[in-house]
Amino acid sequence: MQRSTKIVATLGPATSEPEVLSRLIAAGVNVVRLNFSHGKAEDHIARAQLVRDIAQQQGVPVAVMVDLQGPKIRVGKFEKNKVMLEPGQPFVLDAECEMGNEYRAGLDYKELPRDVEAGAVLLLDDGRIVLDVEAVEGSAIHTRVRIGGVLSNNKGINRQGGGLSAPALTAKDMEDIKVAAKLDADYVAVSFPKSGADMYMARTLVHASGSHAQVVAKIERAEAIVNLEELVDASDAIMVARGDLAVEVGDAAVPALQKRMIRLAREKNKLTITATQMMESMITSPVPTRAEVSDVANAVLDGTDAVMLSAETAAGKYPVETVEAMARVCLEAEKSTDYRLDRDMLSREFVRVDQSIAMAALFTANHMKVKAVVTLTQTGATALWISRVNCGVPIYAMTPEVASYRRLSLYRDVIPMLLTHDCDQKSLLVSAELKLLEQGLVQPGDLLVVTVGDTVGQMGSTNTMKIVRVAARG
Numbered sequence: 001m002q003r004s005t006k007i008v009a010t011l012g013p014a015t016s017e018p019e020v021l022s023r024l025i026a027a028g029v030n031v032v033r034l035n036f037s038h039g040k041a042e043d044h045i046a047r048a049q050l051v052r053d054i055a056q057q058q059g060v061p062v063a064v065m066v067d068l069q070g071p072k073i074r075v076g077k078f079e080k081n082k083v084m085l086e087p088g089q090p091f092v093l094d095a096e097c098e099m100g101n102e103y104r105a106g107l108d109y110k111e112l113p114r115d116v117e118a119g120a121v122l123l124l125d126d127g128r129i130v131l132d133v134e135a136v137e138g139s140a141i142h143t144r145v146r147i148g149g150v151l152s153n154n155k156g157i158n159r160q161g162g163g164l165s166a167p168a169l170t171a172k173d174m175e176d177i178k179v180a181a182k183l184d185a186d187y188v189a190v191s192f193p194k195s196g197a198d199m200y201m202a203r204t205l206v207h208a209s210g211s212h213a214q215v216v217a218k219i220e221r222a223e224a225i226v227n228l229e230e231l232v233d234a235s236d237a238i239m240v241a242r243g244d245l246a247v248e249v250g251d252a253a254v255p256a257l258q259k260r261m262i263r264l265a266r267e268k269n270k271l272t273i274t275a276t277q278m279m280e281s282m283i284t285s286p287v288p289t290r291a292e293v294s295d296v297a298n299a300v301l302d303g304t305d306a307v308m309l310s311a312e313t314a315a316g317k318y319p320v321e322t323v324e325a326m327a328r329v330c331l332e333a334e335k336s337t338d339y340r341l342d343r344d345m346l347s348r349e350f351v352r353v354d355q356s357i358a359m360a361a362l363f364t365a366n367h368m369k370v371k372a373v374v375t376l377t378q379t380g381a382t383a384l385w386i387s388r389v390n391c392g393v394p395i396y397a398m399t400p401e402v403a404s405y406r407r408l409s410l411y412r413d414v415i416p417m418l419l420t421h422d423c424d425q426k427s428l429l430v431s432a433e434l435k436l437l438e439q440g441l442v443q444p445g446d447l448l449v450v451t452v453g454d455t456v457g458q459m460g461s462t463n464t465m466k467i468v469r470v471a472a473r474g
Contacts, residue, residue, distance in 0.1 A: 002394050004337075004413045005299075005330040006030035006306040007323060008065065008273055011047055012038070012314025020319065022054050025062055027323040030409045031187070031306065032062060035314065037069040041179045048183040061409040061416045063186040065216065068173040070191025071166035074154045075124065076106025082152035085129060085145045093122075093131075093157075095139040104140075109157065109166060113141055121160040124151060127247040158247040162222025168198040174205060181211035186407045189216040189239060194223040196230035203234070212403060216273070219261060220244035232264055237271035237410070239308070255298075262302045266388050271410055274299040275308035279326060283316040293329050300333035303390075305412040337390050354453075354462035358385035361449045361465050365391045368467070371446035372396055374432055375462075376419070380404045380411070382451050382462045387413045396441070398432050425452055425464075433470060444472040 008031040015021055032051050034044045048064045055062040075093065078100040085091060085102075092104035095113055100106050113136050116122065120133040122143065129151055131143035158164075168190055180188050188211070190202045203215050214236035217224070220243065224231055232238055240261050246254045258274065265272045278296050279288045288296075299307050307326060313319040350356040358375075362385075365373050373395045375382045383397035390413065397408050398419040408416035419431055429450065436442040448468045453461030 001331060002415060003028065003327055003331050004334050005304065006410055006412065007326055007330070008033055008275075008306050008308040008410075009313040009319070009323060010035055010067075010308070010310045011051075012311075014315050014317070014319045015313055016047070018050060018054065021050060022058070023320045024313065024323055025051070025054055025058055025060065027320050028327040029323055030062060031065055033065045033067050033189075033308065033310075034183075034185075035067050035310075036173075036176045036179075037067075041176075041182075044179060045183045048185070061406050063406045063409045064183065065187040065189055066176070066180040066183070066185040066213070067189040067218075068176055068191050069170070070168060070173065070218075071170055072108040073112070073157050073164060073166055073192075074108040075151065075157060076100055076108055077153045078105065078151075082150055085148040085151055087145050087148045089145050089148070090134075091131060091143050091145055093141040093143065105151070107157075108154070109164075110139075111165060112157065113139055115164050116141060116159060120163075121146075123158045123160055123247050125149070125155040126243060127158070127251075129155075156244070158244060160248065162248050164221075166192065168193040169201060169205070177202075177205050177211070178209050180206070180213060181209035184403075185211060185213045186403070187216050187237065187410070188213045189218055191218050192221055192224075192244075193217050193231060194221055195227045196234035199231060199234035214407065216271075220248075222248040225249060225257065228261065228264065232261075232268050232270055235270060237273065237305075238265050239273040239275050240304070242274075242276040258299070259302050262299075262304050266303055269385055269388050271305045271384075272303075273306045273308050273410075274302070274304040275310065278307055278309060279312050279322050282312050282318055282322040282325065286318050286321050288322075288325050288329075296326055296329045297333035300330050301337070303412070305387075306410055337392075354382055355385050357451050357462050357465050358382045361451050362386050362389055362391050364465070364467065365393050365449045368447065368449075370449050370467075371442050371470075372436070372448055374398065374436070374448050374450045376428055376432060376450070376452040377462065378404065380408045380414075380416075383408060383414050384411055386451075387411050394441075396432075396436065398435070428452065429466075429468070433468070437470065442470050444470050446470045 009029045010033040083102045094104050095107045095110045097106035116133050122131040129149050130147040132146050133143050135142045216237040217231045217235040218239040218241040220241035240258050242254050262272045279292045281289050312322045375397050377399050395414045397414050398417045405416045405418050450466045452464050
């Protein structure tokens with residue numbers, strides 16, 4: 001059984017060796033994430049090339065996603081690397097402090113004193129430490145510890161309810177976008193965007209660098225929820241980044257927001273990645289908790305395109321086992337997926353011919369006993385539209401474009417395949433049918449729904465849907 005939901009794995013020290021990376025891809029990874037908060041440019045470039053070499057050896061598409069660091073909204077370093085904060089004690093965050101101690105800490109984000117006022121609540125280290133702001137004097141923010149604990153070097157800072165003015169794209173991000181172009185990234189994820197304008201700027205910079213990567217908005221700020229619709233419109237995909245988002249809006253609000261974000265993205269024909277602590281316990285344990293299994297399954301049932309692993313594969317003890325466990329959960333959850341066309345889909349109006357053909361293929365696949373949908377595509381747009389509603393059959397997206405082949409590996413329900421660029425439609429259809437027969441994916445007599453364009457090789461030219469019965473080939 002083909003798995004519909006895709007798996008994104010973050011690479012790191014635990015997955016740097018070629019042998020481990022090979023096992024990781026064999027276990028079912030569809031997209032690798034390069035976290036540009038860590039590592040050097042040359043290391044990321046070498047790692048991306050290694051991924052592509054291994055994927056080619058295994059005959060599978062694997063996309064590369066560059067995740068930009070974004071603004072460093074963090075405390076600075078401490079003289080003894082960490083301090084213990086007790087409830088009720090005063091503590092100062094000072095933008096001019098170079099080395100912190102038990103009384104004060106420096107700030108990587110120097111603008112923080114301008115973004116807060118008395119009465120604001122600051123959450124440090126993913127909300128584990130809570131500080132109440134009592135006064136702001138120049139570069140110093142005077143706070144009182146509400147919830148204490150150990151605070152170590154470079155821990156993150158959030159303001160409860162949002163309101164930090166840090167730009168989504170820093171000077172480092174702009175340089176890293178050039179690195180993303182150099183390693184031919186398929187996706188570029190933007191950290192902490194607040195509005196559609198942030199994503200339009202990111203897309204402009206990506207294109208200016210010579211890259212054709214698609215842009216992913218990481219939804220992790222309270223302001224992003226307010227501007228959710230414009231962020232989705234301005235992006236190719238969104239990441240439900242539940243860590244920082246939970247700190248800013250409250251953890252209890254996140255499950256409903258996750259469902260809302262995935263539903264909205266699918267309605268707007270965009271991709272979704274659900275991330276953060278999906279199998280966190282497997283950093284040190286060979287098996288997930290029951291709660292983690294339910295979390296991954298719930299994201300699958302919500303309709304996410306992909307589920308993502310972070311530290312589990314970057315630094316965990318069991319990276320391959322984690323991917324295998326996640327794949328099993330996805331497959332099991334997909335068995336209970338409802339395959340009915342939404343009423344909303346039946347009442348939609350379309351202005352593009354290729355989108356209308358995609359919806360016709362979806363409707364036909366849903367009402368006939370077809371083996372698969374086959375879409376012959378240049379950019380993958382037709383496959384994307386078909387995949388936005390569960391039709392209950394695999395979607396084989398065949399393309400002569402290597403970039404599309406890799407990018408399609410993130411789309412739910414879609415199995416990308418490379419196809420030689422034939423000069424006419426008839427030859428292309430025969431080649432597609434032969435490829436499916438050779439791989440045992442279809443049998444003679446099976447029905448297929450096929451979408452194709454009269455003008456072979458031209459973007460946006462899909463204008464034909466065919467119902468094809470697979471012929472026996474001698």
